[in-house]
Amino acid sequence: MKSRWRLDGQKALVTGGTKGIGNAIVVELAHLGAEVYTCARSDADLQQCLAEWRAQGLKVHGSVADVSSAEDRAALLQKVGEAFGGSLDILVNNVGTSIRRATVDYTSEEAEHVLRVNFHSCFAMMQLCHPLLKEAQGGGSVVNIGSVAGVTSIKSGTPYAASKAAMHKVTQNCACEWAGDGIRVNCVAPWYTNTPLASPVFEDKIKYAEILSRTPMKRIAEAEEVSALVAFLCMRGASYITGQVVCVDGGFTQNGWITN
Numbered sequence: 477m478k479s480r481w482r483l484d485g486q487k488a489l490v491t492g493g494t495k496g497i498g499n500a501i502v503v504e505l506a507h508l509g510a511e512v513y514t515c516a517r518s519d520a521d522l523q524q525c526l527a528e529w530r531a532q533g534l535k536v537h538g539s540v541a542d543v544s545s546a547e548d549r550a551a552l553l554q555k556v557g558e559a560f561g562g563s564l565d566i567l568v569n570n571v572g573t574s575i576r577r578a579t580v581d582y583t584s585e586e587a588e589h590v591l592r593v594n595f596h597s598c599f600a601m602m603q604l605c606h607p608l609l610k611e612a613q614g615g616g617s618v619v620n621i622g623s624v625a626g627v628t629s630i631k632s633g634t635p636y637a638a639s640k641a642a643m644h645k646v647t648q649n650c651a652c653e654w655a656g657d658g659i660r661v662n663c664v665a666p667w668y669t670n671t672p673l674a675s676p677v678f679e680d681k682i683k684y685a686e687i688l689s690r691t692p693m694k695r696i697a698e699a700e701e702v703s704a705l706v707a708f709l710c711m712r713g714a715s716y717i718t719g720q721v722v723c724v725d726g727g728f729t730q731n732g733w734i735t736n
């Protein structure tokens with residue numbers, strides 16, 4: 477029974493693990509017994525995180541990779557294969573970026589950049605990891621980190637919202653397509669979470685008050701409140717859950733017109 481709520485012996489790849497939600501996911505999965513491989517663009521941040529994690533006794537590997545680059549993705553998969561052999565139990569597509577403007581003000585390069593980093597990297601990582609996930613004993617699990625911006629309209633910028641909605645749809649489609657391969661695919665969609673990516677928004681006091689006023693729980697999330705759900709979705713305890721987009725949002729997406 478206990479093993480349903482642990483990840484002992486599982487091998488996980490988490491993209492963008494040095495900061496924010498990705499960092500919390502690496503720590504959460506590793507504390508639950510998984511061996512984790514992660515990547516980021518900054519080697520200095522990666523080496524510092526690896527040293528801290530290993531000092532805590534966590535089994536974490538990592539290398540520098542920009543997952544928006546096809547060349548880097550191929551090199552990353554090569555290294556993951558060397559570290560883990562021919563199988564992978566868990567893939568978490570966490571990397572994401574945002575550029576906020578009025579829709580008419582985006583250059584095509586800016587819009588393409590957001591889609592490439594958020595959506596294309598996720599799609600390509602799923603394609604690359606599929607053969608390894610298929611070999612996972614007990615079934616593979618993919619968790620994509622989407623956003624409430626892919627569920628309802630917020631002031632996130634249209635390319636970001638479109639990229640996240642696309643990630644949600646890939647989740648739902650691949651869950652059906654890959655169920656026969658023993659691979660579950662789910663998506664966790666956070667609302668505002670306390671991370672370096674979102675911190676500039678919180679520095680704007682008016683904007684921050686507006687966010688809290690629309691959030692029934694009247695606070696933003698901590699990264700660990702997102703990583704807890706990611707871990708659950710990877711466990712045997714979630715063995716019949718696939719194709720779901722679950723919001724971690726303090727009630728935000730259910731709030732039509734209740735103010736208190």
Ligand SMILES: NC(=O)c1ccc[n+]([C@@H]2O[C@H](COP(=O)([O-])OP(=O)(O)OC[C@H]3O[C@@H](n4cnc5c(N)ncnc54)[C@H](OP(=O)(O)O)[C@@H]3O)[C@@H](O)[C@H]2O)c1
Binds near residue numbers: 496516518573
């Ligand atoms: N924070 C929120 O309020 C919020 C809300 C909804 C959804 N999300 C989603 O949650 C995910 C994580 O967001 P976060 O707020 O934790 O972001 P963050 O604080 O900016 O952290 C991003 C992590 O990913 C790495 N990274 C960024 N671009 C990369 C790339 N191209 N290749 C490899 N690694 C890369 C970063 O390290 P390097 O910079 O060294 O590469 C860092 O470790 C994103 O998909 C985001 O859209 C966040």
